[in-house]
Structures are given as C-alpha cells and as structure tokens.
Amino acid sequence: MESQRTPPATPQLELITGESNRAVLRGEWTLRRLSPVNSPLRRSLLKANENTLWDLSGVSRLDSFGATLLWRAWGGRWPANLNAPDACRVVLEHSARAATLKLPKPPAYRFGDAIAALGARVFGFADHLVAFIRLVGQLCLDFVYLLVHPGDWPLREISANVFKVGVKAMPVAALVGFLIGVVLSYLSALQLKAYGADIFIVDILGMGIIRELGPVLVSVLVAGRSGSAMTAQIGVMRVTEELDALAALGISRTQRLVLPKVLALAFSMPLLVLWTSASALLGGMLSAWLQLDLSIGFFIETLPRAVPLPNVFIGLAKGAAFGLLIALVACHFGLRIKPNTESLSANTTASVVTAITLVILVDAIFAIATRTIGVPG
Amino acid sequence: MSTVPVVELRGISTRFGNKLVHDGLDLSIESGEMVALVGGSGSGKTTLLRHIIGLTRPASGRVKLFGEDLFSGGIALQRQRRRRFGVLFQQGALFSALTVAENIALPLRELKLATDAELDDLVALKLDMVGLRPDDALLMPAELSGGMIKRVALARALALEPELLLLDEPTAGLDPERSASFVALIRTLHKALELTVVLVTHDVDTLKALATQVAVLADGRIVSLASVAATQASDHPFIKRFFAAAVTGPAEQGAR
Incomplete structure (x- = not known):
C-alpha cells in the first residue's frame, strides 16, 4: 500500500497554517474519489478556520456530494476568502441553494400521539370487526345467490x-x-x-x-x-x-x-x-x-x-x-x-x-x- | 478524458428456452453519448439493459463497463463498479415502504459517508434537480403520480453521482406534456452532469429529442449505430417500418 503512488485524481487537502493560512484543494472532489479518503479529509476540513483562504483552483472535478461536503464544512456560508474556478462555483452555488430549501420534517412523537395511537387502535379494531362482519354477510348473500343460480358455482x-x-x-x-x-x-x-x-x-x-x-x-x-x-x-x-x-x-x-x-x-x-x-x-x-x-x-x-x-x-x-x-x-x-x-x-x-x-x-x-x-x- | 468506451458489449448471445434473442451482438458506447436503443417488441432491448446492469448474464459474450469486465474483481470492486451507474426502471421501482426523501437518501445512506445534515441537503438538491418541491419529500410512492414517480426514481438514480445513466422507457406512461418536460429534464442533466446515457424507448419523439446516437436492435444484432438523421436515411426494412409507423401514427398501423 505505502509504496503505491497516489493517483492524481485522489482528492487532496493541504492546509498551510501560520501566516498564509491557506487550504489548497486538489484532485477530483467526487463521491467516488472521496469515499476512500472520506474520514481523514473530514478531520482535516475541521482544522480550517474562518480566515482560511480556500483555494479550489486545483480541483479538476466537483460533484454535488463534494460541494455539499465543503458547504457544510464552511458552516453553510461562503468563506470570506475563496478562490474557485467558475465550474466549481456553479456546483457550489447549486448546493448552497439546496441547503436553504428546508425539507419538511416528520412531526415529532409526543405524549398526545400515544393516546391518539391507542384510540386509533380501538377504532381500528371496531373497523376490523365491521369489515369482517360485512365480509361474512357478503359471503352469505353470495351463497344464497349461488343456491338460486346453481350454474354459477x-x-x-x-x-x-x-x-x-x-x-x-x-x-x-x-x-x-x-x-x-x-x-x-x-x-x-x-x-x-x-x-x-x-x-x-x-x-x-x-x-x-x-x-x-x-x-x-x-x-x-x-x-x-x-x-x-x-x-x-x-x-x-x-x-x-x-x-x-x-x-x-x-x-x-x-x-x-x-x-x-x-x-x-x-x-x-x-x-x-x-x-x-x-x-x-x-x-x-x-x-x-x-x-x-x-x-x-x-x-x-x-x-x-x-x-x-x-x-x-x-x-x-x-x-x-x-x-x-x-x-x-x-x-x-x-x-x-x-x-x-x-x-x-x-x-x-x-x-x-x-x-x-x-x-x-x-x-x-x-x-x-x-x-x-x-x-x- | 479517456477514450475507453463506457459500455462495451462483445458477442452477446442470449437464449430464452429455444428462442435466440441476441445472436453475437456487438455494441460500444462512448463517453458523453446519449444512445437510444430501439427495436421491435420482444427484440430483447430490456434484456440487453439488464445485461449491462448485471441483473442477468448472457449465454455467451462479454459485458465491459468503463473498460473493465462487469463481473471481474472481488465483491468490493464489483460493488464499486455498480455505484458508477444509475438505473431508472420502467415502473420507477421506488421502495414502497419508504418516503420520497428516504428513497433518494437510501443509496447514500448505505455508503455511510455523509452526515444527516448533508443527506438532507443532498436530497433537497436532487429533488430540485429533477424539478420537485421540498414539500414532496414526505410523500409515499403510492401517493405519487406517474410523472412524479419517474422524477423521484431519476433522483434516486442520480444519488450516487453516476457517470452512466440507464433509462428503461423513460417516457412510457406519461402524457405528451409531461413526457416533453421529462425529456427536457434528461437533456439538461445529461449536459450539466456530463453523463453517458443509454435509453430504451419506443417513442420516436423521445428519440429525436434526446438521442445523439441510435442503436437499432433487430434480428438479434445491432444493425445500425448512427445519428438520428443517418438512421432515418437507412434502408434496413425494420428501420423503415419503425419510422414510417411514427409518421403515419400508430393508430393507422394498428388498423392494418
């Protein structure tokens, strides 16, 4: 493993701390390339701070997964210092817009819901009973019908x-x-x-x-x-x-x-x-x-x-x-x-x-x- | 970009009982193309698509995706290869017990790479991409109309950022207006995401609107792989009938 040279497509993140304080991104930031290096990259992303200059000029490809990853790492807002090629910017903008779209959440489970669920069960049981009786009744009617029309058995x-x-x-x-x-x-x-x-x-x-x-x-x-x-x-x-x-x-x-x-x-x-x-x-x-x-x-x-x-x-x-x-x-x-x-x-x-x-x-x-x-x- | 064909089929033969469906079929699809696969009913278009996905295996011949044999390598490698393409099944094949959002998030959730917040963002993004509203996220598949099912299924197919998209009858069962808007959506995505698309279709309008190349499946082989205009000019009897029926309309053809 260690002797293997890293292919250029692998996404890389170089953090230069100190005076220049830069984060240089390289490679393909796509789901497929990111999946093997997901957790170390995430750890490195956390180390960046507000004043970091983000340099995306070395990114050859960015998909919505990579963009969302970055957008979340930036805390949901554009970093103050960003150097990104237009292609990356378009994808990032799309992800940024999607992040503002709020997905509706299923309502949380409350105590009242438990009571309602209990009540629903009682009504559900009554519903079952009615439907069952209706089925039996229908079968009796069918039976009578078949007695009258013996050809339809x-x-x-x-x-x-x-x-x-x-x-x-x-x-x-x-x-x-x-x-x-x-x-x-x-x-x-x-x-x-x-x-x-x-x-x-x-x-x-x-x-x-x-x-x-x-x-x-x-x-x-x-x-x-x-x-x-x-x-x-x-x-x-x-x-x-x-x-x-x-x-x-x-x-x-x-x-x-x-x-x-x-x-x-x-x-x-x-x-x-x-x-x-x-x-x-x-x-x-x-x-x-x-x-x-x-x-x-x-x-x-x-x-x-x-x-x-x-x-x-x-x-x-x-x-x-x-x-x-x-x-x-x-x-x-x-x-x-x-x-x-x-x-x-x-x-x-x-x-x-x-x-x-x-x-x-x-x-x-x-x-x-x-x-x-x-x-x- | 590499010059390796995204999909390469060599000498595919398929048998159903005594019937030979594919007889030494060859097809190679280059990166970035949108190839429409057409052929008569029962000519084995969907079967060919299933061969490419790896759901069925041909009796003989080789299926190569991205330059590698479809079934080569270990389980992990094969699984990785499968994640590089997305499939839109004819009926959508949404998981009926899951909501729209869960359906779209499922492939990503399986990878365990994204946090819940990122998953929400990505689901919202995919929904937006296929022209659905965020409010639709909590609906169940049974509550969706035919057009919405196709869109959600497309969003799910795109969840893993595929390089290759396989569409089985993408516009079947949609009214002309929805069909046109779905076609426009596929074209936009094809351009925006630099996808390679293979679609199986009966519909000449869909074909003309989308395909950069048409692969005609007849007599168990690909008899022609060319642009729409060149295909229309061909004098192969099946191709002539196929386009003639579209001009005169299927009603008259049915009345014959």
Whole structure:
C-alpha cells in the first residue's frame, strides 16, 4: 500500500497554517474519489478556520456530494476568502441553494400521539370487526345467490383450492402428526409405567389426539401454510390491480376469490384432521409398542372402547369450523392490504397470528360446549 | 478524458428456452453519448439493459463497463463498479415502504459517508434537480403520480453521482406534456452532469429529442449505430417500418 503512488485524481487537502493560512484543494472532489479518503479529509476540513483562504483552483472535478461536503464544512456560508474556478462555483452555488430549501420534517412523537395511537387502535379494531362482519354477510348473500343460480358455482376454483390447501398439505401434516404422536406417547409412557397403568396410554392418546390435538395441530399448520398464502395472494392481487380488474369486469371478488377459498378449506380441514389424527395415532401406537410392549392389535381393539364415536365427530366439526375461520381471517386481511410492501407484510403476519389465536379461542368454546358429549364412563 | 468506451458489449448471445434473442451482438458506447436503443417488441432491448446492469448474464459474450469486465474483481470492486451507474426502471421501482426523501437518501445512506445534515441537503438538491418541491419529500410512492414517480426514481438514480445513466422507457406512461418536460429534464442533466446515457424507448419523439446516437436492435444484432438523421436515411426494412409507423401514427398501423 505505502509504496503505491497516489493517483492524481485522489482528492487532496493541504492546509498551510501560520501566516498564509491557506487550504489548497486538489484532485477530483467526487463521491467516488472521496469515499476512500472520506474520514481523514473530514478531520482535516475541521482544522480550517474562518480566515482560511480556500483555494479550489486545483480541483479538476466537483460533484454535488463534494460541494455539499465543503458547504457544510464552511458552516453553510461562503468563506470570506475563496478562490474557485467558475465550474466549481456553479456546483457550489447549486448546493448552497439546496441547503436553504428546508425539507419538511416528520412531526415529532409526543405524549398526545400515544393516546391518539391507542384510540386509533380501538377504532381500528371496531373497523376490523365491521369489515369482517360485512365480509361474512357478503359471503352469505353470495351463497344464497349461488343456491338460486346453481350454474354459477365456482367449481374449478373450489377444486383448485382443495388441491392446494388439502392435498398438498398431506405429507407435512402426516409427518408432523406422526412425530407429535411419538413424542406424546413416549412422554406419557414414562409416567404411566411408574404407576403400572400402561393400558391407559390408549385412552390418553385416543382422547387427546382425536378430540383435541389433531384439529388444533392441523389448524396451526394450515394457518401458517395456507392462511398466509391466501392473504399474500389477495394482497399481491391488490398491488398489481388485479382486484380492480376483476371489479371492472363485473366479477364479484367475494364470489370468485373468497368463497372458493373458504369452502375449500372448510371442506378439506376435516379430512386433514382425520388424516393427521390417524397418523398421530400410528406414531403413538408404534411408540407404545416399543416403549410399553403394548401390541398394536390390542391398541386397535381398545381404541373404540376408550374413545366413543362422538369424539371423532367433534374432531371433524372442529376441523370444519377452524378451516372456515382460517380462510375467512386470511381473506379479510388480504383484502385490507394496501399497495405497499410494509402493508403486505403487516397484514400477512396479522392474518396468521389472528387465525391461530381465534382457533384456540374457538377451541376453548368447543371444549366447554361439548363437555358432556362423548366422555366415557 | 479517456477514450475507453463506457459500455462495451462483445458477442452477446442470449437464449430464452429455444428462442435466440441476441445472436453475437456487438455494441460500444462512448463517453458523453446519449444512445437510444430501439427495436421491435420482444427484440430483447430490456434484456440487453439488464445485461449491462448485471441483473442477468448472457449465454455467451462479454459485458465491459468503463473498460473493465462487469463481473471481474472481488465483491468490493464489483460493488464499486455498480455505484458508477444509475438505473431508472420502467415502473420507477421506488421502495414502497419508504418516503420520497428516504428513497433518494437510501443509496447514500448505505455508503455511510455523509452526515444527516448533508443527506438532507443532498436530497433537497436532487429533488430540485429533477424539478420537485421540498414539500414532496414526505410523500409515499403510492401517493405519487406517474410523472412524479419517474422524477423521484431519476433522483434516486442520480444519488450516487453516476457517470452512466440507464433509462428503461423513460417516457412510457406519461402524457405528451409531461413526457416533453421529462425529456427536457434528461437533456439538461445529461449536459450539466456530463453523463453517458443509454435509453430504451419506443417513442420516436423521445428519440429525436434526446438521442445523439441510435442503436437499432433487430434480428438479434445491432444493425445500425448512427445519428438520428443517418438512421432515418437507412434502408434496413425494420428501420423503415419503425419510422414510417411514427409518421403515419400508430393508430393507422394498428388498423392494418
């Protein structure tokens, strides 16, 4: 490095202190040339004082970055002693004029703003509620319309969505279900062994998975997988003005976009619940066999007695309800996306979080409402 | 000034699937020129621009900028080379989550060279340069009209004091009046900042008002690189059709 000769283009600043008190500038004062020597040059610039004679005659090129740098170093006014060629002076004048143009500042954050933000949140929530109810109402109207006009059912869209949210989710749902079954069975087996209550593993797994874990697990999975995709898809359609194009073509977006998603998910979710619960039970069964020496034949034989049939229907009903909910929430947030990236990300996040929260809330309601149904003994 | 061409393309070939878009294309653009790249739809004008920017790489051939191979050198060197040109994308490509001022300041802020006060000055300067008011600084891109988006995008392209400016359809989607004023703006900046400009355009008016040279892209090659007058006099069938359509007007051409 040290042996390398400085190319003439490199901006240089020579400060001659003492009697003559001059600052001699040389080279190209452009952004590209200044960037490698930015900080030492800035330090040198600070050393100059009011009476310094600024000699810019050696500057071969000056751009607006260099001019602004100098202008700020001069404290925003012309130095008393300046020797600059005309070309430099023009650029400096432009920078000087720009420095007088005040950019508006975003207003500072005050205490009142915090209260206003809180209020805005409350109103925002009310706004969400109204919009959500309106969406559900519109869907009901669409449904009635479709009952009267059976030829208008968006069957292709529904079938495409069933494939997308249902069939394509099967591998991952099976994998997650299987692993959860193994883990649950393994942990329970440790405890049950201590009490010699080995055969109750069937009750624990059966009730837990079929009634509770299966539907909730699938919901979380689907909310993350399909809910976010639905929100983002509708959101991008807003950004690319496809929603407006649909409206201009006289095609109802609730009927063609929202309804197929909602129906497809409400239809696919119970099936996914069945599939995932089965896979979780399989995992639990294998784990119980390895851990507790509980034969698979015995497990299958005991299962119907441990878990009465209504539990399966509760699980399926939950699945349908959760599917409906996830799709509705996803479409609701999707339709609220504004055409910018920030809004897209915020609404997609909100969609998934809200869907999962609502699913757990509704699950609690289900638990209370069905507490007397399907409980053995 | 050096005599090295700012942009030098040698033997560029590009394939999209089975379709050969560029077939051994050569083009060299000298410093200070304003070169308009014209060609039919799908002739690969924008693709060529993307090759120059380095967003895509040709199947074969070399792209040289400022006399150096576009992808030569380490990451730091390549990044430095990228900072020597500015790009105006067709739709503006402003960052929708940032205000106008933040959009313009972003490239400079990334360099971490300027203080906040200097950044404000420079943003005000660029806004002034492209004919926008300081009050527009706090607007979001979604609140801007088509003409303003182009101006802000141009200000952002100029933020790093580029030597080379690449414009993709600078006047597409603007009404004739805005289009004319934008063209005038580009011409002023070209002169004031000693820029080399490459622009892709369909619009013959823009072309005549701006270009010092016209590069005609047809059959996968540059068939002509000459001044506007010389290009108009050419008897290449595509060039004849291109200018004939502009004289008779696109409406009549569409009615054929």
